[in-house]
Amino acid sequence: MSTPTPTDPIPRRKLSDEVFDRLHTMIVEGAVAPGDPMPSERALMDRFGVGRPVVREALQTLNTMGLITVSHGERSRVNAITPQSALAQLDGMAQTLLSVAPENLGHLKDARRMFELGLVRVAALQRSSEDLTALHHLIAMQAAARDQPDDFVAADIAFHARIIAIAGNPVITALADAMLKWIFHNHGALLHWSGHEDTTLSEHRQIVAAIDAQDAQAAVAHMATHLDRSAGLKQRD
Incomplete structure (x- = not known):
């Protein structure tokens, strides 16, 4: 130009x-x-x-x-005007991008993994009793929704979003929440959890146990296992 x-x-x-x-x-x-x-x-x-x-x-x-x-x-x-409202303006474009260039879904999942592994470490170091209560409540909600796929997935998203929020950084929270929305909400094919609910719940409990113990290394390891396992399942479904 x-x-x-x-x-x-x-x-x-x-x-x-x-x-x-x-x-x-x-x-x-x-x-x-x-x-x-x-x-x-x-x-x-x-x-x-x-x-x-x-x-x-x-x-x-x-x-x-x-x-x-x-x-x-x-x-x-x-x-x-908030970080959330600013990023919400990208929702339509993100959906279009992932539709016309599906290979970007893999890049987005990689970005999400990097974000969440860093943020679960922060969560383990900074969590409060209120954070732990909220996470246990979300796991209970998810367990009660085993036979309701939409509610199960909604509780799954809320669980990860709650961990992200512990960092207390509104910009990071908005970015990570947007990635979760783009991955889960805009791609119905990725929402197939049938047969893996108990594994997901078990992994979530392990993550929370590590956060509760303020064991950052274990929290990162459990989150990595969880994200890698669930990504692999979704790719095969």
């Missing part, structure tokens, strides 16, 4: 792009806070001297980015 020179003509921008920039600045600088309504379409038309289609296009771009929520018949409202 060539670099523009001082003599290159300056491309004309769409009016909606200019309106978007100003609204984006309002949100970033806190002129409108999360939960606040955006100015009405009429107010924005008067403020910027543009027509309704221009305002609506700018608002729709903000909505697509997850910065606001557009509701029919109501004023748009500003969304809270």
Whole structure:
């Protein structure tokens, strides 16, 4: 791609792009806070001297980015911007990527493995009694859902997400949660657990026992065994 020179003509921008920039600045600088309504379409038309289609296009771009929520018949409202909400904007693209280039699923599973092995070590060193209680509760929920595949998988995801959350780093938590969602939620073929429920539960109990003992090395070893075993099963199903 060539670099523009001082003599290159300056491309004309769409009016909606200019309106978007100003609204984006309002949100970033806190002129409108999360939960606040955006100015009405009429107010924005008067403020910027543009027509309704221009305002609506700018608002729709903000909505697509997850910065606001557009509701029919109501004023748009500003969304809270968090690591989770930022990464949620990638859900559709991630699903498309894994559909058109399935080989990336293996790369994603490798990334998940690296994340979780590091995070289970942190969990073993930082866990609280509340964390242990939550993990035991999730295992009990999963055991009660042996004959309910959807609930069993949901409890499985929640178990891994709870371990990840112990690190207390919202960015890492959001990244790891997103990977779990992309792997499990977007690929129904990977959700086949029939016949392996007891093995999964046993491995989860071993992981929690190591976390409880604050044995980071054992926690990593058990998690590696669990992820490698379950990945192998899913690949064969």
